[in-house]
Amino acid sequence: MTEDKAFSTVLPDWLKLPHAERGNRIGLFGGSFNPPHSGHQLVAETAMKRLDLDQVWWLVSPGNPLKDHSELEPQEQRIRNVERLSDHPGMRVTGHEAVLGTSYTAETLACILARRPGVRFVWIMGADNLASFHRWQNWRSIASAVPIAVVDRPGASLSVMSAPFARVFARHRIDETDAVTLPGLKPPAWVFLRTRLDAASSTNLRKLRRK
Numbered sequence: 001m002t003e004d005k006a007f008s009t010v011l012p013d014w015l016k017l018p019h020a021e022r023g024n025r026i027g028l029f030g031g032s033f034n035p036p037h038s039g040h041q042l043v044a045e046t047a048m049k050r051l052d053l054d055q056v057w058w059l060v061s062p063g064n065p066l067k068d069h070s071e072l073e074p075q076e077q078r079i080r081n082v083e084r085l086s087d088h089p090g091m092r093v094t095g096h097e098a099v100l101g102t103s104y105t106a107e108t109l110a111c112i113l114a115r116r117p118g119v120r121f122v123w124i125m126g127a128d129n130l131a132s133f134h135r136w137q138n139w140r141s142i143a144s145a146v147p148i149a150v151v152d153r154p155g156a157s158l159s160v161m162s163a164p165f166a167r168v169f170a171r172h173r174i175d176e177t178d179a180v181t182l183p184g185l186k187p188p189a190w191v192f193l194r195t196r197l198d199a200a201s202s203t204n205l206r207k208l209r210r211k
């Protein structure tokens with residue numbers, strides 16, 4: 001029995017790794033999504049359109065290694081919320097990192113790339129995450145594993161070009177007019193996508209809920 005078949009017999013759908021064909025162009029959008037909001041939708045849809053992706057996989061994290069988890073909703077609940085928000089062809093939602101036993105992106109990517117050979121994956125993130133990307137475990141290896149698309153976010157636009165990541169990988173940045181080529185490029189390669197801005201944030205939504 002293949003590893004995928006063995007997994008599919010025991011795992012609930014929300015923990016499975018989505019299906020992909022060789023040659024597919026797939027965006028990996030990791031996040032806490034605690035809760036998900038319109039800013040996340042904008043990021044996923046912008047990447048889908050501008051990079052001409054076949055699918056975007058929302059990787060709902062068991063818990064960001066750099067964040068406090070005291071207010072973190074259970075992963076399955078966050079997945080159900082993302083499913084309601086991302087009800088659009090091509091969007092897939094999974095908590096597969098819980099199966100892999102990691103929240104570290106470098107480890108997640110190594111597993112996904114090994115299990116889905118021949119797929120053109122791109123890592124997607126908001127501009128605020130780029131500013132702290134050099135604090136992620138093995139961040140240079142992440143940039144060497146998959147191309148990266150950074151989507152603009154209010155308050156973070158100016159920090160993008162001065163981020164340690166942007167400086168180290170300056171010569172690997174492509175112009176956003178060439179964004180559609182990103183999934184086919186050999187990493188490191190990255191693009192900064194300017195778009196309509198959306199100020200939504202999970203922190204604000206959690207604050208509003210407490211009122």
Ligand SMILES: Nc1ncnc2c1ncn2[C@@H]1O[C@H](COP(=O)(O)OP(=O)(O)OP(=O)(O)O)[C@@H](O)[C@H]1O
Pocket residue numbers: 030031032033034038039040043124125126127128129151152153154198199200201202203204
């Ligand atoms: N409004 C937004 N515009 C652009 N990118 C966003 C926006 N909100 C979140 N993102 C990006 O989406 C991904 C997941 O974000 P996350 O789930 O941490 O949401 P958040 O609103 O930043 O949460 P929190 O306020 O709890 O830190 C990250 O890459 C983040 O940069």
Ligand SMILES: O=C(O)c1ccc[n+]([C@@H]2O[C@H](COP(=O)([O-])O)[C@@H](O)[C@H]2O)c1
Pocket residue numbers: 029030031032033059061063064065066067103104105106129135136137
């Ligand atoms: O690998 C790391 O060290 C690392 C550090 C911080 C964040 N991440 C991942 O980045 C993604 C975005 O996290 P968040 O909480 O900003 O939505 C999510 O998939 C996290 O697991 C990963």
